[in-house]
Amino acid sequence: MTACRLCGSAALESVVDLGATPPCESFLAADQLDQPEPAYPLHLRVCTDCWLAQIPPLITPEETFSEYAYFSSFSTSWVEHARTFVAGAVHRTGLRPDGFVVEVASNDGYLLKHVVDRGIRCLGVEPSVNVGAAARDAGVPTLTAFLSPDTGAAVRAEHGPADLVVANNVYAHIPDVVGFTQGLRALVADDGWVSIEVQHLLTLIEENQYDTIYHEHFQYYTVASAIRALASGGLTLVDVELLPTHGGSIRLWARPAEAAGEPSRRVADVLAREKAAGLQELSGYAEFSARVAKVRRDLLKFLIGAAERGETVVGYGAPGKGNTLLNHCGIRPDLLPYTVDRNPYKHGRFTPGTRIPILAPERIAADRPDYVLVLPWNLRTELVEQLSFVHEWGGRLVFPIPELSIVEATS
Incomplete structure (x- = not known):
């Protein structure tokens, strides 16, 4: 990326580099799991002339x-x-x-x-x-x-x-x-x-x-x-x-x-x-990249610790933002065996890059996990209430952003 898409300036400075990830809404069908999956750099820069923050246009809207x-x-x-x-x-x-x-x-x-x-x-x-x-x-x-x-x-x-x-x-x-x-x-x-x-x-x-x-x-x-x-x-x-x-x-x-x-x-x-x-x-x-790295370390530390203690963690939601988080942290089914979503379109598919199965929400009540990792953290108020039933077996909710937070599943 050599020029700002708004003002044309070449004065672009790095804010955070998240590596390379697949497109966040490219959910995989089961018959695609043995096929190659393209990944694209995800590097945020800011223009120091007009201050528009931007990533390279590597994928077209089409x-x-x-x-x-x-x-x-x-x-x-x-x-x-x-x-x-x-x-x-x-x-x-x-x-x-x-x-x-x-x-x-x-x-x-x-x-x-x-x-x-x-x-x-x-x-x-x-x-x-x-x-x-x-x-x-x-x-x-x-x-x-x-x-x-x-x-x-x-x-x-x-x-x-x-x-x-x-x-x-x-x-x-x-x-x-x-x-x-x-x-x-x-x-x-x-x-x-x-x-x-x-x-x-x-x-x-x-x-x-x-x-x-x-x-x-x-x-x-x-x-x-x-x-x-x-x-x-x-x-x-x-x-x-x-x-x-x-x-x-x-x-x-x-x-x-x-x-x-x-x-x-x-x-x-x-x-x-x-x-x-x-x-x-x-x-x-200046400090954003370091704070991003801490989110990754804290979430991985929690998931690895839960696995070593024999505790179960499953996901809630399969939003685009969740796929950035999962790919940046390198989370795979060994740490998060599945996530659920209310959208039937996603059921039976797999998250891009990390290949985590997406199931119907009813699976959580059937499996009674110890923790539910909430990927659409921006809907926290709605989802704490929606997931209040997790409290019935002593389960807890985990929110990864802005920092790792483990809360009781009560409305």
């Missing part, structure tokens, strides 16, 4: 998202998050019943179904054929496409400009930041709104959330770098919200530059926090 294993509706808390967002967005933007909402990377319709329920016209733009089909089955109009300036212009020509464009958890997933942002501008009305949710680099660094670094995520934003990215497509940041989702996210509210006005006080406040954390100088990134 390879990842044409068929996708992640269905948003399987997370109860995420569906509720979407419902609350829609209610708030309608109020903020003054969206009328005759308005028009477009969501980019709309997945299985988990968010737009709340727009449909309000009787507001909407369209999802979703590149994955399988999850887009699920959205249409749920009554959410969905176009199977990647967003580009041309796609945005075509949607606008057919359906009219959007009063609200939503791009939640996708702004990190596209290597062509400028083209994607131009696509957002093509979709939105000249006086409309764009809402983007993306993980906040500030919390990623502060909370050791290195497992959210994977090949689907091409870049990692501060508000400062997001402002520059939005400007590349003619959008201006007007407000920001700090969210607890994914361990710490930012919700960016942007408008076309000509309609933006002055940004809110919250924008200045978050920019000041980022600057105080050193994220606009290399010192803010």
Whole structure:
């Protein structure tokens, strides 16, 4: 990687090198276990000119998202998050019943179904054929496409400009930041709104959330770098919200530059926090790699110790972030014989690289393990309650991030 994908600078400095891993959503079928599996470098660098953190674009979005294993509706808390967002967005933007909402990377319709329920016209733009089909089955109009300036212009020509464009958890997933942002501008009305949710680099660094670094995520934003990215497509940041989702996210509210006005006080406040954390100088990134190494050592020490004591540890969840963690730590079925997941699509498959079987959640109650390693740690509140039954036999939950934590399985 020789140049920043946002500003073109060659001033890229290493933040953390996680070695080489397979794509995090490339779950293996049983008949693939004897086949070779490609792995790609996973090395996070930061541009010291625009401060966009990024990994090399070694895997195209087409390879990842044409068929996708992640269905948003399987997370109860995420569906509720979407419902609350829609209610708030309608109020903020003054969206009328005759308005028009477009969501980019709309997945299985988990968010737009709340727009449909309000009787507001909407369209999802979703590149994955399988999850887009699920959205249409749920009554959410969905176009199977990647967003580009041309796609945005075509949607606008057919359906009219959007009063609200939503791009939640996708702004990190596209290597062509400028083209994607131009696509957002093509979709939105000249006086409309764009809402983007993306993980906040500030919390990623502060909370050791290195497992959210994977090949689907091409870049990692501060508000400062997001402002520059939005400007590349003619959008201006007007407000920001700090969210607890994914361990710490930012919700960016942007408008076309000509309609933006002055940004809110919250924008200045978050920019000041980022600057105080050193994220606009290399010192803010200096200790991250060492703290990542400690997470790995502590988790391996726990798993090896449990195995030597004859205690059983199984996993809960098979998220993308979990596969970064498993591969970086070198965890195999001898230390984690299986993990479970609520998504039936993953049942009977194996985690990429580490080849750990993925089973249905009911297996935990049948086997009564001593510990359950929770891989989607960002859903901690939801999962402590969901896994409260583990307490019935004295089992405990293990959370690896931001540091190893062993807790009682009680709600």
